[in-house]
Amino acid sequence: MRELLVDIKALSLEMVTLDGVARVLNGVNLTIHRGDLVGLVGETGCGKSVTAMSIPQLVPQPPARYSGGEVRFLGENVLEKSEEELRRLRSRHIGVVFQDPMTGLNPVFSVEQQMVDALLSKQDLLAATAWGRRWLPSSRMQRRHAQERAIALLRRVGIPEPEKRIHAYPHEFSGGMRQRVLIAMAIAGRPDLLIADEPTTALDVSVQAQILRLIAELVREIDLTVLLITHNIGLVAQLCNRIAVMYAGHVVESGPVRSILREPQHPYTRGLLQAIVTEKTRRGTLQGVPGSVPSLYEPPPGCRFAPRCREARPQCTAALPRSIQTAPDHQVACVLYEE
Amino acid sequence: MLRYLLNRLLWIPVVLILLSLVTFVISRLVPGDPVKLAAGPQARPEQIEKMIEEFGLDRPLPEQYLRYMGGLLQGDWGYSIGNRRAVLPDLLTYFAATLELTVVATVFGLLVGIPLAVVAARWRDRWPDHLSRFVSIGAVSVPVFWIAIVLQLVFGQLLQWLPVSGRFDPRQSYPQSITGILLLDTLLAGNLSGFWTASRYLLLPALCQSLLVIALITRQLRGDLLDMLRKDFVMVARANGIQERILWSRYLMKNAMIATVSMLGFLIGFALGGSVLIEFVFDWPGIGQYATKAALLLDFQVIMGSTLFIGVVVVVVNLFTDLAYRLVDPRIRFS
Numbered sequence: 001m002r003e004l005l006v007d008i009k010a011l012s013l014e015m016v017t018l019d020g021v022a023r024v025l026n027g028v029n030l031t032i033h034r035g036d037l038v039g040l041v042g043e044t045g046c047g048k049s050v051t052a053m054s055i056p057q058l059v060p061q062p063p064a065r066y067s068g069g070e071v072r073f074l075g076e077n078v079l080e081k082s083e084e085e086l087r088r089l090r091s092r093h094i095g096v097v098f099q100d101p102m103t104g105l106n107p108v109f110s111v112e113q114q115m116v117d118a119l120l121s122k123q124d125l126l127a128a129t130a131w132g133r134r135w136l137p138s139s140r141m142q143r144r145h146a147q148e149r150a151i152a153l154l155r156r157v158g159i160p161e162p163e164k165r166i167h168a169y170p171h172e173f174s175g176g177m178r179q180r181v182l183i184a185m186a187i188a189g190r191p192d193l194l195i196a197d198e199p200t201t202a203l204d205v206s207v208q209a210q211i212l213r214l215i216a217e218l219v220r221e222i223d224l225t226v227l228l229i230t231h232n233i234g235l236v237a238q239l240c241n242r243i244a245v246m247y248a249g250h251v252v253e254s255g256p257v258r259s260i261l262r263e264p265q266h267p268y269t270r271g272l273l274q275a276i277v278t279e280k281t282r283r284g285t286l287q288g289v290p291g292s293v294p295s296l297y298e299p300p301p302g303c304r305f306a307p308r309c310r311e312a313r314p315q316c317t318a319a320l321p322r323s324i325q326t327a328p329d330h331q332v333a334c335v336l337y338e339e
Numbered sequence: 340m341l342r343y344l345l346n347r348l349l350w351i352p353v354v355l356i357l358l359s360l361v362t363f364v365i366s367r368l369v370p371g372d373p374v375k376l377a378a379g380p381q382a383r384p385e386q387i388e389k390m391i392e393e394f395g396l397d398r399p400l401p402e403q404y405l406r407y408m409g410g411l412l413q414g415d416w417g418y419s420i421g422n423r424r425a426v427l428p429d430l431l432t433y434f435a436a437t438l439e440l441t442v443v444a445t446v447f448g449l450l451v452g453i454p455l456a457v458v459a460a461r462w463r464d465r466w467p468d469h470l471s472r473f474v475s476i477g478a479v480s481v482p483v484f485w486i487a488i489v490l491q492l493v494f495g496q497l498l499q500w501l502p503v504s505g506r507f508d509p510r511q512s513y514p515q516s517i518t519g520i521l522l523l524d525t526l527l528a529g530n531l532s533g534f535w536t537a538s539r540y541l542l543l544p545a546l547c548q549s550l551l552v553i554a555l556i557t558r559q560l561r562g563d564l565l566d567m568l569r570k571d572f573v574m575v576a577r578a579n580g581i582q583e584r585i586l587w588s589r590y591l592m593k594n595a596m597i598a599t600v601s602m603l604g605f606l607i608g609f610a611l612g613g614s615v616l617i618e619f620v621f622d623w624p625g626i627g628q629y630a631t632k633a634a635l636l637l638d639f640q641v642i643m644g645s646t647l648f649i650g651v652v653v654v655v656v657n658l659f660t661d662l663a664y665r666l667v668d669p670r671i672r673f674s
Contacts (some may be wrong), residue, residue, distance in 0.1 A: 058578055083583070091580020098578075103571040108668055117589075118579040127582055136371050169669045185579055 447551025602661025
């Protein structure tokens with residue numbers, strides 16, 4: 001069996017806002033093994049990003065508050081780690097690519113400064129080469145070294161003329177180029193896990209494919225394990241080998257891509273797949289999922305999907321459905337399979 | 340860049356000509372007779388006649404204006420009708436005092452204001468934030484002359500630690516003027532006891548004047564820091580393992596300082612025009628006092644001189660502020 005990298009068990013999280021307490025995650029279970037390419041799909045606001053960002057602990061607290069469960073990374077619960085331990089975890093073991101490349105880089109520092117800082121901090125050299133020690137010969141050597149590595153990384157992610165472009169400021173780069181820079185920073189430490197939070201949503205369609213191809217190439221090259229967050233199932237089918245489907249703060253179904261795309265078990269997954277336009281879709285037959293996402297402030301009892309579910313039964317509202325294995329490595333949380 | 344600079348410099352004369360016209364017209368339209376005020380109630384008519392002739396007040400206004408401006412071009416700033424002293428040397432002396440006060444107050448304001456803002460933002464809605472809010476709102480809502488008088492009472496009268504008026508101890512020999520800035524002059528002359536005396540005289544007025552700087556910087560910078568903290572690049576920096584200490588001092592600070600720099604430029608330009616209230620309460624011989632006294636006496640050549648001088652200073656400070664902008668924000672292009 002491959003090494004278990006991430007093990008999220010019964011994770012619950014609340015957001016304390018002016019409107020009250022939103023129960024954003026409600027007992028989330030998710031595992032990622034080394035070498036997995038997991039696609040985490042679901043509607044906006046279902047808790048995909050919060051779940052993923054819980055692994056490197058990048059969910060701002062407050063307003064967030066963990067109310068139960070654990071997040072194990074390489075066996076250790078990150079909810080119990082100190083700020084410094086988390087920083088090391090982020091810098092060495094987990095890379096993150098965010099949704100909006102336009103705002104992900106600091107506008108008043110050159111790409112070089114930001115990349116060099118990121119590279120040095122991944123080697124734990126940033127503090128030792130900053131401020132007063134910045135002009136020591138050893139610091140300057142480290143920085144020059146990091147600069148060379150940064151140029152190599154930029155070349156790898158497809159920035160033309162990286163020796164020149166590295167001195168530019170973020171506003172001199174296009175969205176796609178900025179996302180490439182951010183990807184370069186994220187993979188710089190050869191992380192065990194790369195979290196990509198809707199990495200192409202904010203980009204032009206023509207650029208989206210390029211960025212996806214880049215990520216796919218990097219995965220092969222440096223044996224990355226990836227958690228891809230998206231609401232685009234087509235993307236998952238292209239890139240991933242596993243899918244986890246989330247609905248209103250709960251993972252309703254997870255399993256191998258083929259198994260889920262061919263035989264979706266959960267009524268919500270089926271609805272999602274029916275909502276995709278393919279060449280076979282005939283005019284007027286496109287279906288969505290009726291109803292809308294429940295309020296997280298007062299979630300419905302039991303299965304949160306029950307109010308929208310065509311196959312709902314009385315016992316759906318009684319308790320949260322257990323997770324049931326219906327095929328090898330394929331889990332679904334639905335009472336339909338409880339026999 | 341160079342073109343931008345030249346362009347800005349070319350505007351200075353235009354601004355000054357407009358300013359001089361407005362000041363000239365207003366100072367002549369004001370009711371009251373500067374000659375009678377200067378000559379005093381016992382002056383004989385022929386004396387007044389002679390003064391009117393001496394200052395060219397019998398000529399038509401456009402001619403008076405052109406003669407004044409012509410003199411200015413040749414470096415002649417005229418002289419005071421009140422005390423018959425040349426305007427320019429006095430102006431420079433008084434301005435040096437204001438400059439000294441402003442620089443020290445601003446530096447002090449920055450040294451206190453920036454850490455206060457950082458602490459307030461770092462521990463938002465906790466006691467350091469409340470403390471900094473109390474200090475800054477208190478400093479702007481209480482009149483500055485009231486604070487000045489309280490400081491005088493406490494440190495001058497009660498504790499007798501510090502002098503409360505003037506620039507230097509009258510019992511000591513006044514330092515020889517090199518720059519007119521006493522802290523510099525005493526240091527240049529190696530006169531450490533003089534430096535100490537000048538510092539003691541400067542402390543209370545500078546403290547008073549720095550309060551506004553502290554208050555405004557703290558509020559502005561705290562808000563901007565909190566704004567920046569919500570930006571995506573902060574999340575990216577954290578995800579890349581950048582230490583919080585470096586994140587705050589480097590990544591957040593440079594972004595957040597942009598608005599503060601422009602505000603600081605405005606504050607400095609304003610302060611270099613003289614802080615009249617503080618100068619009067621502490622009897623600090625600054626340009627604000629000089630100009631105000633001239634205005635009360637309708638001392639027209641002093642009014643013209645000081646207005647134009649302050650005008651130049653404000654324009655130059657603004658220019659420097661714009662240049663400082665560029666240092667902080669690479670997105671700004673001069674064109």
